[in-house]
Amino acid sequence: MTLVIQLIFGLVAALIIGAAMMVVLVRNVIHAALWLIACFFGVGALYLLLQAEFLAVVQVLIYVGAISILILFAIMLTRQVTGEGVRQLVGGWRLWLTVAISALLFAVVIVPTVASQQWNVPPPLGPEGAPEPLAGPAELGRGFVSEFLLQFEVAGVLLTVALIGAIVVAYEERARRRRVLTLAEEHELRKRAAASDQPAGD
Numbered sequence: 001m002t003l004v005i006q007l008i009f010g011l012v013a014a015l016i017i018g019a020a021m022m023v024v025l026v027r028n029v030i031h032a033a034l035w036l037i038a039c040f041f042g043v044g045a046l047y048l049l050l051q052a053e054f055l056a057v058v059q060v061l062i063y064v065g066a067i068s069i070l071i072l073f074a075i076m077l078t079r080q081v082t083g084e085g086v087r088q089l090v091g092g093w094r095l096w097l098t099v100a101i102s103a104l105l106f107a108v109v110i111v112p113t114v115a116s117q118q119w120n121v122p123p124p125l126g127p128e129g130a131p132e133p134l135a136g137p138a139e140l141g142r143g144f145v146s147e148f149l150l151q152f153e154v155a156g157v158l159l160t161v162a163l164i165g166a167i168v169v170a171y172e173e174r175a176r177r178r179r180v181l182t183l184a185e186e187h188e189l190r191k192r193a194a195a196s197d198q199p200a201g202d
Helices: 002-025 031-050 054-075 093-116 138-146 149-176 183-197
Strands: none
Touching: 002 031, 002 138, 031 054, 054 138
16 A cells, blocks of 8 residues: 555656646746646645645645636736747756756755655554644644744735735736727717818818
């Protein structure tokens, strides 16, 4: 059973890594959003492997069902979303250099974490020494108001700033667009144009 779980974990991890790479490599923004949805599904599968059913359901409902749809709507309402003719910021040897530097920085962060981790295996579930659920609503609520309070507040501030920035950008874009005329205004403009086209003697 442990071997099967390890195989499933390897497949899910490969799906997440591959989907994340496709998000940043594909030129079509809509395709990138679809690969991002696949990445979200993989993260939800990892939560299931960790016996965190509540987090898995939240991951699918919020990120796959809400955030991804919001991203797709924002992309479809934006002009020039395909990106085939848009030059990428980096390319050629610069792209590979960027990938190498990113991998090196990731290794600098992850290697000490993996080396210092104790990797304690929890005891098997039983009627007597059964551990608490890993990701239940009560545990998440206590974590948000106690040990993870600072991180929760910082995330809330960042989301608020991002929301305000999106509103400002959308307002500036709307201000630059040509105002759509009403039917009465179009009729008045046609009357003025017709009157100006008539000869002066008439």
